[in-house]
Amino acid sequence: MSTSSSASPSRAATLTDVARLAGVSIATASKAINGRAQVRAETRQRVLEAAEQLSFAPNALAKSLLQGRTGTVGLLTSDLEGRFSIPVLMGAEDAFGAGRVSVFLCDARGDAIREQHHIRALLSRRVDGLIVVGSRTDPRPPLEGDIPVPVVYAYAPSEDPRDISITADNVEAGRLAIDHLLSCGRTRIAHVSGDVTYKAAKDRARGAADALADAGLELVGGRTFFGSWSEGWGRGAARMVVERHPDVDAFFCGSDQIARGVLDALRELGRDVPTDVSVIGFDNWAVLTTNARPQLTSIDMNLEQVGRVAAKRLFAAIEGTASSGIEELPCRVVTRESTVPNG
Amino acid sequence: MSTSSSASPSRAATLTDVARLAGVSIATASKAINGRAQVRAETRQRVLEAAEQLSFAPNALAKSLLQGRTGTVGLLTSDLEGRFSIPVLMGAEDAFGAGRVSVFLCDARGDAIREQHHIRALLSRRVDGLIVVGSRTDPRPPLEGDIPVPVVYAYAPSEDPRDISITADNVEAGRLAIDHLLSCGRTRIAHVSGDVTYKAAKDRARGAADALADAGLELVGGRTFFGSWSEGWGRGAARMVVERHPDVDAFFCGSDQIARGVLDALRELGRDVPTDVSVIGFDNWAVLTTNARPQLTSIDMNLEQVGRVAAKRLFAAIEGTASSGIEELPCRVVTRESTVPNG
DNA sequence: CTGAAAGCGCTTACAG
């Protein structure tokens, strides 16, 4: 069907080419192609056929130059290999709509110089706006310098309350996790989490403590066990908790990696999940949750939704309808085999 | 330090603004800013100061329109959430250099219509070239239609030998894995891999068989055990292999997920890794390899390098220096605790 | 209904 030969790319056709082939002026060709009313049907037909025949794709650069809008946005991240940027990016791409808005992706790799280079380049290319994605929920310094277009911060909010920031509600997520475990009939709940310097870790712990307090309970051990975001820490912490608090009946883990470690330790200690102990993870990272034994219940931060909302807010800001401040979006529980009601 | 207020974005300055402020013509301003020789030093200084003061960023759209080159490329993927696109993308971004070339990222989500929309949009934006990233090494149909710019296929090669494709050498990777196990003194080697419909799975198996044959050996069980790319399959396959072939002393796994399953099964069967049995995975996916017990030796496909080379080939093609055909890049062994020499 | 002309922001010969 396709007779394409990528071996011999031809010069892109211009409106002048189309007009010439159709035997009209470029003004008329322009109107015909853009569906303006004042064109005779027969003429429009002739122009469209010429355009088709030449595979005419209107030069967006020329259009943008006239209209002062490019229909492009820049997406700045420092965490491409991490698992935060990608869902946000997909959500944003989704919200913009395929082809309507094009996204420049830039990874600064945590390097401030590199970030400056990228910002300069993006502004030169006249992006209509910028989305800045971070990998931690700790507020970050706003972009430096005079940015003549709207900026939205996704996942990692800006320190400046006048900026627009979209992130996940980690306090509420902590509550969700505990409420889920409570609804499974658990009351002796331990919270094993990661690096305490992360705001996300502290927020989840606070939400968990609040939810337990509301139920007249408290965490096993009286506090959150902070450590690192690793399976190894999960294993060690689980062993310690079981030894000191043999009546523990549930673990709320600060990440799926920690949860995997907890699951392994519990199996080796002869505690059945979910019969004896329920386990809930965090992040809902498929490669970890679906391969776990048993499959892992986890909290999903709906990062694609964060991206989608960020894109919408950016749109609104471009249109001049400015919101501002930090908007915290809800997380959700994804139930799998590691937690069951009244287990 | 930064007095920026992202709350009040100002209109982007133009060359006319700079020229006016410096008291020169826009032609002179242009020359001064672009380092052309024919400008008096004092004049140049004045122009540069004006530009600085106005945060002047030259309009790349206007420049591109003149020069017929945009300094942008499109990166088309269908596998953003997967683990193949991101490293390739990072490598490409790396090769292009921060700010010199900007990358439009488009995720088609496996939808042909969506892909067409993205291609149209990218061509409208006059990208200088296209990189198409796939998640499987099975050759894929080339992009449809008349693409007036060079295209490079990364990881997933094009079916058309006239196209430029860069991928990883999975046959050689199979040899590398076996050679590593042989050099650890292993001779009873099993190969547990994933979905047999993947060319990558078949290629790795072929390389493994070839390397063993060169050493006068063959795979334990006389063949590769194909299954799925999951931990569950790794666990089941390992149990089966150990039962039928108790003298097995090494596992070459088709993915790190499979390897994690194999490690778990071996531990539960009381086989020590790496003393009794060596295990090598594939993909070198950090979250799996570094959290494994013991840490997992794995094959790294150097996907960033694939991206870097793809970017270079695209550059060359844009400059008119066309290469063509499939270029297969070497993989490498990343040694960790799960394999040791003469264990 | 159709087309000549101006202009978006820039660069590049070409005069002065």
Next chain:
DNA sequence: CTGAAAGCGCTTACAG
């Protein structure tokens, strides 16, 4: 060394 003019590809009033 400096500047007026043409032109990249398009759209949009404005005449005809």
